[in-house]
Amino acid sequence: MYRTNSCGELRLKDAGKEVTLAGWVQRVRKMGGMTFVDLRDRYGITQLVFNESSSKELTEKANKLGREFCIQIVGEVSERQSKNNNIPTGEIEILVSTLNILSESVTPPFTIEDNTDGGDDLRMKYRYLDLRRNPVRKNLELRHKMTILIRNFLDNLQFIEVETPLLIGSTPEGARDFVVPSRMNPGQFYALPQSPQTLKQLLMVSGFDRYFQIAKCFRDEDLRADRQPEFTQIDCEMSFVDQEDVLEVFESMTRHLFKEVLNVELPAKLRQMTWHEAMSKYGSDKPDLRFGMEFVELHDLLKGTGEFSIFNSAEYIGGICATGCSSYSRKQINELTDFVKRPQVGASGLIWLKVEEDGSIKSSIDKFYSAEILEQLCERMNAKKGDLVLIMCGEKPNKTRTQLCALRLEMAERLGLRDKNKYECLWIVDFPLFEWSDEEQRLMATHHPFTLPNPDDIPLLDKHPEQVRAKAYDFVCNGIEVGGGSMRIHDGALQEKMFQILGFSKEEALAQFGFLINAFKYGAPPHAGIAFGLDRFVSIFAQLDSIRDCIAFPKNNSGRDVMLDAPSALADKQLTELQIKVDVHQEN
Secondary structure (H helix, E strand, O other): OOOOOOOOOOHHHHHEEEEEEEEEEEEEEEEEEEEEEEEEEOOEEEEEEOOOOHHHHHHHHHHHOOOOOOEEEEEEEOOOOOOOOOOOOEEEEEEEEEEEEEEEEOOOOOOOOOOOOOOOHHHHHHHHHHHOOOOHHHHHHHHHHHHHHHHHHHHHHOOEEEEOOOEEEOOOOOOOOOEEEEEOOOOOEEEEOOOOOHHHHHHOOOOOOOOEEEEEEEEEOOOOOOOOOOOEEEEEEEEOOHHHHHHHHHHHHHHHHHHHHHHOOOOOEEEEEEEHHHHHHOOOOOOOOOOOOOOEEEEHHHHOOOOHHHHHHHOEEEEEOOOOOOOOOOHHHHHHHHHHOOOOOOOOOEEEEEEEOOEEEEOOOOOOOHHHHHHHHHHHOOOOOOOOOEEEOOOOOHHHHHHHHHHHHHHHHHHHOOOOOOOOOEEEEEEEEEEEEEOOOEEEEOOOOOHHHOHHHHHHHHOOOOEEEEEEEEEOOOEEEEEEEEEEEEOHHHHHHHHHHOOOOOOHHHHHHHHHHHHHOOOOOEEEEEEEOOOOOOOOHHHOHHHHHHHHOOOOOOOOOOOOOOOOOOOOOHHHHHOOOOOOOOOO
């Protein structure tokens, strides 16, 4: 046996036992004629003792150990004289009688400790070393625990796990596909699935009734902290259900996860907020409700009532009230102005108003408005003594609301209001079925083209499709969209109409989705589904700012795997087999 125990399980009750341990050397300390070695494995750390008086040869061998040497020892468990209350094994140590070096290690490029000296790029390059660190390992253990809980929960509700293929056909809607050339079908390509959407709908037509899959998905899109080119979904579909049935099941699953993993009790019924309300109050379809600072619309009060031309020409004017921030200096306000002018936000400026502690009002627009209007503004904003009002305006209401949302979140960050130990979850419902794409110059499906229109709005499809609401829903936690889904179209004629509105000819729709349209001819049940981002879910529970640290081998912000050096060029022989010609223009 390589080991009789792990490095995290021995306790004082085990004193006197002979044990065999194996693991990695965390550190070596020499004190007089004794050498202390901290031995680490996945389960914890145990202190080893080598005593020169017992065995000089063994101690000399221990003195040559370096960090991350992989070793095996045999020894006796003994009570530790100088106890360490910071680790579970801190009351014992091992008096080593045998040392076997299994594998030597060069000096690692960064310290394998909780607070490492390695930067992100270095840790990603040596990810196999980074995974030895407690924080990263714990994130993956958390991911494992959540996955097991999810599987068991859904299994108890008679969901069946079905694996769907990873090599499928490309679809024109949604994000860009990753494509895979086919050697046996020259000039033709598979796509990696952005989700198993149509396949799980076909499973419902097949009568499987309740499906789930911990599914790997792929999207060729720009990256950020909560995106990776490959990610994992908790993908689910149900037959013979309405929207409330789906929300009830997956609200229960979420409540189960919070209770079992974090011992947090969510409310018995989560709040539902319409898309329109979320955009009006928070400028986002994934509002962070851990703090207030709701938007207040001001155009009826400020447009045309003063000589400020910027407000007089604006289509939207809105503000937020930052409690207790009237002490902000001109420098701090300029920093906020620079923040909203950044390309990522795209605003042209920021208006401010302070209610001083003595009740007086100071504002960047006080010369354009009467004292009465400014007092009405304070009343509308519910601004009290010591508060700061921040106002933004623009020609496009939703664009300006999005900019004001960025400012709201920045202020909350500055004021410490985004507490990671607080959880505010809700459902966003009644999304618009379509949204206008400036890039495509046409209506696009807000979620995907298989989303059921709200039955009350179906008469609007012909002349006012932009007004149609979707039977769609997103699950949001702490300002993060964790999951989303919808009722599906199960009527072939309605599905064809959706394709028509989206600009597909009948031939194009049949070429891309004929398999689904044809399947609907054979008695398709009413069905609905949802998919949760497992990576995002785990990152919230682990209180991470990025999903990368809960993925074993993530990509960097450029979509590269710096450890495997992927993507990389193919050999000429491979390209020839695939009948692909690559022109590479290099500039010297």
